[in-house]
Amino acid sequence: MLKLHFAPNSRAGRIVWLLEELKLPYEINKMAFHPKDLKSDEHRARHPLGRVPVLEDGNVSLYESGAIVEYIVERHKNGGLKPAVESAEYPGYLQWFHYCEGMVMPPVNTIVVQTVLLPPDRRDETALGQAKRLLTKALQPVDDALARKDYLIGNFSAADVMLGHTCFMSNRLGCVPDEMVNLKAYVGRIEGRAAFQTAIQMQ
Numbered sequence: 001m002l003k004l005h006f007a008p009n010s011r012a013g014r015i016v017w018l019l020e021e022l023k024l025p026y027e028i029n030k031m032a033f034h035p036k037d038l039k040s041d042e043h044r045a046r047h048p049l050g051r052v053p054v055l056e057d058g059n060v061s062l063y064e065s066g067a068i069v070e071y072i073v074e075r076h077k078n079g080g081l082k083p084a085v086e087s088a089e090y091p092g093y094l095q096w097f098h099y100c101e102g103m104v105m106p107p108v109n110t111i112v113v114q115t116v117l118l119p120p121d122r123r124d125e126t127a128l129g130q131a132k133r134l135l136t137k138a139l140q141p142v143d144d145a146l147a148r149k150d151y152l153i154g155n156f157s158a159a160d161v162m163l164g165h166t167c168f169m170s171n172r173l174g175c176v177p178d179e180m181v182n183l184k185a186y187v188g189r190i191e192g193r194a195a196f197q198t199a200i201q202m203q
């Protein structure tokens with residue numbers, strides 16, 4: 001059985017969401033989003049940086065959320081969530097799948113560090129302002145791409161599990177401007193998915 005090492009309000013939610021969308025059986029090790037769990041020797045043996053998500057599947061152990069998503073879709077169940085390599089949708093799928101960790105998550109990380117993780121006396125307003133501006137810039141092409149589509153490549157796909165989760169987080173951080181109406185509507189559609197609700201409510 002697939003085993004997911006999880007902490008709330010983290011990228012591990014992407015994997016719960018995917019497993020729920022695909023209706024795959026899994027077990028879950030819920031940890032606190034706290035160094036006592038994440039930086040324990042036990043968890044560092046699974047992830048050298050003490051982070052989540054980590055997926056175990058028999059003798060396979062894997063970290064990096066994007067790699068885990070690809071692994072599940074390729075090795076366990078496609079469920080129509082990854083277009084065929086020859087299809088017209090495939091290049092867009094690849095682009096948005098990787099745009100998530102490559103372009104959008106770096107400023108999200110900085111914002112979370114500067115608003116939640118650091119104690120108030122160590123926060124840096126300049127770094128925070130820069131990250132917010134960068135995030136808004138990085139989200140603009142996503143808003144544009146969603147002008148005539150419900151999901152990033154038309155139908156719901158694993159690229160939405162990656163980037164959609166990040167759009168939801170960006171919105172929750174107050175970084176999706178009202179003018180990005182396509183993106184706001186997209187986040188609403190994602191929030192309306194039962195599998196997403198299961199993932200986001202898991203604590």
Ligand SMILES: N[C@@H](CCC(=O)N[C@@H](CS)C(=O)NCC(=O)O)C(=O)O
Nearest residue numbers: 010011038050051052053064065066
């Ligand atoms: N690129 C990695 C990032 C993993 C990561 O940074 N996870 C965060 C939660 S979203 C974490 O575990 N942070 C705990 C820490 O930094 O101590 C992935 O996509 O899996």
